[in-house]
Structures are given as C-alpha cells and as structure tokens.
Amino acid sequence: MHSSCSVRKIIVWSLCLIFSLSYSVLVCASSPPKHLCRQDQRDALWEFKSEFHLNGTAANEKTQTWRNNSDCCSWYGITCDSKTGNVVELNLWSSSLNGPLKSSSGLFKLQYLQSLNLNSNNLAGILPDSIGNLKYLRDLSLAGCNLFGKIPSSLGNLSHLTHLDLDGNGFTGELPDSMGNLNQLTKLLLASSKLSGNFPHVLLNLTKLTAINLVSNQLEGTLPSNMSSLSKLEFFDIGSNSFSGFVPSSLFMIPSLIHLKLERNHFNGLLEIGNISSPSKLQTLSLGGNSLNGPIPRFISKLVKLSSLDLSFWDTLRGVVDFSIFLHLKSLASLDISTLNSRSIVDMSLFSDFMSLNLLSLSRNTVKISSTLHMVSPIGSLALASCNISEFPKFLQTQTSLFYLDISDNRIKGQVPAWLWRLPGLAYVDFSRNSFSGFDGPADVLREIQ
Numbered sequence: 450m451h452s453s454c455s456v457r458k459i460i461v462w463s464l465c466l467i468f469s470l471s472y473s474v475l476v477c478a479s480s481p482p483k484h485l486c487r488q489d490q491r492d493a494l495w496e497f498k499s500e501f502h503l504n505g506t507a508a509n510e511k512t513q514t515w516r517n518n519s520d521c522c523s524w525y526g527i528t529c530d531s532k533t534g535n536v537v538e539l540n541l542w543s544s545s546l547n548g549p550l551k552s553s554s555g556l557f558k559l560q561y562l563q564s565l566n567l568n569s570n571n572l573a574g575i576l577p578d579s580i581g582n583l584k585y586l587r588d589l590s591l592a593g594c595n596l597f598g599k600i601p602s603s604l605g606n607l608s609h610l611t612h613l614d615l616d617g618n619g620f621t622g623e624l625p626d627s628m629g630n631l632n633q634l635t636k637l638l639l640a641s642s643k644l645s646g647n648f649p650h651v652l653l654n655l656t657k658l659t660a661i662n663l664v665s666n667q668l669e670g671t672l673p674s675n676m677s678s679l680s681k682l683e684f685f686d687i688g689s690n691s692f693s694g695f696v697p698s699s700l701f702m703i704p705s706l707i708h709l710k711l712e713r714n715h716f717n718g719l720l721e722i723g724n725i726s727s728p729s730k731l732q733t734l735s736l737g738g739n740s741l742n743g744p745i746p747r748f749i750s751k752l753v754k755l756s757s758l759d760l761s762f763w764d765t766l767r768g769v770v771d772f773s774i775f776l777h778l779k780s781l782a783s784l785d786i787s788t789l790n791s792r793s794i795v796d797m798s799l800f801s802d803f804m805s806l807n808l809l810s811l812s813r814n815t816v817k818i819s820s821t822l823h824m825v826s827p828i829g830s831l832a833l834a835s836c837n838i839s840e841f842p843k844f845l846q847t848q849t850s851l852f853y854l855d856i857s858d859n860r861i862k863g864q865v866p867a868w869l870w871r872l873p874g875l876a877y878v879d880f881s882r883n884s885f886s887g888f889d890g891p892a893d894v895l896r897e898i899q
Contacts (some may be wrong), residue, residue, distance in 0.1 A: 484520035535561035549574025581606035592616040660684040684711040713738040737761035788889030
C-alpha cells in the first residue's frame with residue numbers, strides 16, 4: 450500500500466515537471482526574438498536608406514535587402530558591437546546610392562561608427578561638415594563618389610582616424626589646416642582630384658603616416674626640406690602635379706620608404722643625395738617627365754631592391770652616362786631611361802642577364818643592338834623609337850611575351866620579317882618613319898593580324 454502511494458507521487462511529480470518544461474518551451478517559442486540592434490540605430494539606418502532613390506532593379510542595390518522589422522545588425526553591410534548593439538561599421542561600397550549627403554542625414558546619427566565605406570557611389574555634392582560628428586571613426590572611405598567643393602575642416606575633429614580615402618573626387622582648394630590634428634592617421638589618399646595650393650605642411654606633423662597619395666591634382670610650389678620627419682612613410686606619390694624646385698634629399702633619408710613617385714612635375718636642377726646610412730628599401734623610383742639635369746647620380750646603383758625605375762627626360766646636358774650603374778639593379782622589372790640627351794651609346798647587351806625585366810624604354814637615345822643579342826628576361830613592352838637603329842632587331846624573334854613594340858623613326862631598311870606576326874601576344878607595333886620596302890611572307894599577312 451505504501452509502495453503504490455510512493456509510485457503515484459513520483460508519477461504526479463513527473464507529469465508536473467513535463468508540463469512545466471513544455472510550457473516554458475511554448476512561451477519561449479511564442480516570444481519574439483530579441484534584437485541586438487538598438488531602436489535609434491535602426492531608425493537612423495532606415496532614414497539614411499530613404500534619402501536615396503532606388504529603382505530596385507540594380508543587382509548592387511544592397512540596401513534593398515534591409516527589412517525594418519528585422520535586426521539591423523543582420524542587415525547587409527552592417528556590423529554592430531556585440532555588447533551594446535551600436536552600429537560600428539557601415540560598408541555600402543558600390544551600392545547604387547544616388548544623391549547628395551545631407552547635413553541632417555541619418556548617417557550622422559550613427560555616432561558610434563568606427564568604419565564607413567561608401568566608395569563608388571554617386572553622392573554628387575559637397576561633403577557636409579556633419580562628417581566631423583562621427584568622432585569615433587577610424588576608417589573613412591569615400592573614393593569615387595563625385596564629391597566636390599572644399600574638404601570640410603571638421604574632418605580635423607576625427608582624432609581616432611587612421612585611414613582616409615577620398616580618391617577620385619572633385620575636391621578643390623587647399624587641405625584644411627585642421628588635418629594636422631589627425632595624429633593617428635597612417636594612410637592619406639587624395640589622388641585624382643582638383644586640390645590646389647602648396648604641399649600641405651601640416652602633414653609633416655602626422656608622424657604615423659605610412660602612405661600619402663596626392664597624384665593627379667593641381668598642387669604646386671616646392672616640397673619642404675624636412676620631409677624626413679615622416680619617418681614611417683612607405684608610399685609617397687605626388688606625380689602629375691606642378692611641383693617645382695629641387696627634389697629634397699631628405700626624402701631619401703626616410704629608411705622605411707618603398708615607393709617614391711614624383712613623375713610629371715616641374716622639378717629641376719641636380720639631384721643631390723647625401724650619405725644613405727642604412728640599406729634602402731626603395732622598390733619604385735619614378736622621376737621621369739621633370740626638368741632634372743646634370744649627371745645621373747651613382748647612388749642609384751645602391752638601390753638594389755628597385756623593381757621600377759623611371760628617369761625619362763633627364764637632361765644630361767649632352768654629357769656621358771655610365772650605364773654600368775644599372776648593372777647592380779638585377780630586380781628591375783620596369784626601366785625607362787628614354788630621352789636622356791646624352792652623347793653616350795646604350796648597349797642593349799647591358800640588360801641581357803636581367804631575369805625580371807618586362808618593360809624597357811630606351812627611345813630617343815643612341816642604341817647598339819648586337820645581331821647575336823639574347824635577352825634572358827621575357828620582355829613585354831619595348832620602346833626603341835628614334836634610336837638610330839639600322840637593322841630589325843633579331844633578338845625579338847624569341848620574345849614570345851612581347852605585346853608592345855615601338856621601333857618608329859629609325860633607319861631600318863628591307864622587309865618587315867614574317868616571324869614578327871607569329872609572336873603570339875603582339876598587340877601593338879609601330880614601325881613608321883623607317884625605310885621598309887615591304888613585308889616578308891604571304892601577301893595576306895596583314896589581314897591575318899587584323
């Protein structure tokens with residue numbers, strides 16, 4: 450009797466436990482899932498989306514996937530802080546956003562943003578001062594957005610910023626002095642715009658900079674003499690501007706520098722470099738298209754890590770060039786020493802043992818080419834225009850990687866050899882202004898290569 454009573458109690462308790470667990474499961478299942486995203490953050494994102502006209506047909510309209518009744522932390526391009534639910538990253542690169550950024554945009558209500566990438570959208574208009582409200586930003590990328598006007602001084606409020614990419618816009622005027630406040634900045638990318646004025650001296654205060662790209666703007670004046678204060682700089686490109694004066698020797702004293710591009714400016718005079726105490730890391734040195742003159746410095750032979758060297762249009766004042774300085778540069782993949790205004794002869798055998806040489810431009814120099822020349826490196830692009838050549842270069846017959854050839858304005862006679870058209874990659878050839886008498890091989894050779 451006692452035993453059966455105990456059994457009944459166990460059964461009753463078991464049933465109660467099962468019922469309790471089942472009820473808990475049902476309650477949990479019927480309760481809406483808790484969203485990580487905060488309501489104010491979702492509202493700001495939704496407001497930002499509504500500021501742009503979307504036709505719903507373009508495959509890259511990424512905000513079309515957003516749903517207002519879902520957790521915004523799961524939306525495309527959104528990253529939230531796992532503890533607070535604040536939106537910390539917005540990445541809508543190439544998302545067919547069309548229209549200007551308003552100063553009251555919902556974007557600027559996302560005050561905890563650390564990374565903002567709106568590259569390759571059509572935000573045609575000015576960059577509002579409100580951008581300075583995003584005080585936690587570390588990464589700001591607005592490249593190729595058709596922005597114009599002046600760069601707002603409020604950018605100087607972004608004291609945590611490490612990466613600033615405004616490439617490919619239409620900004621005008623000078624960089625604001627407030628940029629000197631960005632003492633955490635490591636990368637400054639402002640290429641292909643319409644910036645004017647002198648080199649921004651405030652940048653010399655940003656000692657953590659590793660990359661400066663100001664190529665293709667309208668900057669002018671001289672470079673500061675104390676460029677070596679940028680002691681961590683690795684990449685420096687100010688090509689295609691209107692800088693003038695001497696190239697400061699302090700640039701070559703930056704031990705971390707890997708890429709130095711100063712081409713197509715108005716730099717002039719001698720290139721004088723002091724003693725370089727530590728081995729250079731330079732892989733790119735581009736000085737072509739300036740008005741530099743005098744002897745080519747022998748220190749270039751010490752830049753043994755160079756893979757790209759451009760000294761084109763260097764005026765040696767009809768002096769003698771010791772081309773042996775290039776023999777030490779065995780890592781060269783690209784060499785442009787065209788138009789040196791020298792009375793020296795360039796012997797192409799000098800480069801016969803280079804293993805990586807892909808682009809070689811010797812145009813407007815006197816060039817010697819032996820009939821037995823063999824180039825170890827697979828040349829892809831070769832420029833020999835106006836080089837006083839009298840015979841078609843036979844070594845080209847084995848250059849199966851050749852895609853560009855310019856041998857115009859020489860003294861070559863006879864027929865264009867048939868083997869030239871059998872080079873599998875040849876896409877461009879210029880042999881105008883020579884004395885060719887015809888084409889070797891079948892008459893339809895030209896039709897075959899069209």
